Amino acid sequence: MSETIAPALLAPATSCGVFIIATPDRLAALQQLVAASGARLLGAVTPGNAAARLADQISLDLLLFDASSLAAGEAADVAIALAGSMAGRDCRIVTLLDVASIDAVAGPMFDAGATLLCNPSPTELAAALAGALAPGGTRLHDAAREREAERLRLLNEEVARLAEVLSQLAADPANGVRDRSSGYRGEPLAEPDPDPRAVRSTIRARRLRDQHFAPELFADPAWDMLLDLYAARLEGRRVSVSSLCIAAAVPPTTALRWIGTMHDAGLFGREPDPTDKRRAHITLTDRAAAAMRGYFRAAERAGLVPA
Structure with missing residues (x-):
């Protein structure tokens, strides 16, 4: 995420609360992005600690799940657990993945209504985050x-x-010929x-x-x-x-x-x-x-x- 993030793509200051799930090497960059958006960072944990931490989180507007650094099996397990824990909650989900984890993550994340980004650039990620954090009436126009x-x-x-x-x-x-009798007619x-x-x-x-x-x-x-x-x-x-x-x-x-x-x-x-x-x-x-x-x-x- 070395590319400079265009400030215009970031949401204005907002009271939305964001929770990050990512591997340690990805947490810092994602935390920086959330801070730049003006959102409140509610928590940032590794995938292994996500389930227990989310169970204690009462208020949550956006879940940012980065599966791109996980092995396929682990990514699938975390995605399934997150889809289950987010069911019935009014929370948007943005999921980052790579080509290798598409099959493992896409199914449960589709069911959870998540926005899926495959190998996004920093600008693409910033735009998705801004769109997810914008209030319903002022969502960014997505042509x-x-x-x-x-x-x-x-x-x-x-x-x-x-x-x-x-x-x-x-x-x-097609030839227009059919049996018009009132007797038995088989299924076409x-x-x-x-x-x-x-x-x-x-x-x-x-x-x-x-x-x-x-x-x-x-x-x-x-x-x-x-x-x-x-x-x-x-x-x-x-x-x-x-x-x-x-x-x-x-x-x-x-x-x-x-x-x-x-x-x-x-x-x-x-x-x-x-x-x-x-x-x-x-x-x-x-x-x-x-x-x-x-x-x-x-x-x-x-x-x-x-x-």
């Missing part, structure tokens, strides 16, 4: 989140439209899933663009993650949080924010790893899978190659 919210709204509308089209196709075949056949190779081809075509244009020109993490999860569903594979972050083709912090947003929108689900209950896999909900199925079948019937 990136606003753009993502608008894109998610449009995505939700498209998912709903595709699901409706799929429902109509299943009930009424469900639209079949596409060949997973078609989905993978779409993903490869999207990544091919990155060899000729700057990747940020086509950044669309929501769609990239939907494609990856749908291909994995067809192949019977599980997708970890870190793997999905890679598929999103954006910085990990941005990908983690999108995963949380898509989960809140009912498009992504989470299921525990059967071999390690501390970890979680990301899945498509049935609603999202039905929309993806309808999209690929519609593209196939139109003779289009999805991009």
Whole structure:
């Protein structure tokens, strides 16, 4: 954290109370950051002492948990304990992690409603802290989140439209011929899933663009993650949080924010790893899978190659 923190990004003097959990080598820098924000430092402890100390802490506005220096197993245990102890408490959580600890920490921290920052710069960390400490009515304007919210709204509308089209196709075949008799009518056949190779081809075509244009020109993490999860569903594979972050083709912090947003929108689900209950896999909900199925079948019937 040697980079100078821009004062404009820090919150004004505030009475908010902050509690820090970090390894000894990280505590001093985080304490300095909290002091610069004008917040009150309620405590700063190492992960091993966090549970007992938090149990005695009655008032708490922000919990700052740094998992980036912890081994994956320890990070997972602390994250699970913190998620449990923070349940039902009106407390914001900012969690720092590195790429190696994403799978261990993301699941329980998502459940706790935490803001996740992967290898943040000091300026990014200061901005996240300022946003978390700002009063509800004076939160800092987050243009990136606003753009993502608008894109998610449009995505939700498209998912709903595709699901409706799929429902109509299943009930009424494309040729318009159906049995209108009043007798017994069997259940309509469900639209079949596409060949997973078609989905993978779409993903490869999207990544091919990155060899000729700057990747940020086509950044669309929501769609990239939907494609990856749908291909994995067809192949019977599980997708970890870190793997999905890679598929999103954006910085990990941005990908983690999108995963949380898509989960809140009912498009992504989470299921525990059967071999390690501390970890979680990301899945498509049935609603999202039905929309993806309808999209690929519609593209196939139109003779289009999805991009």
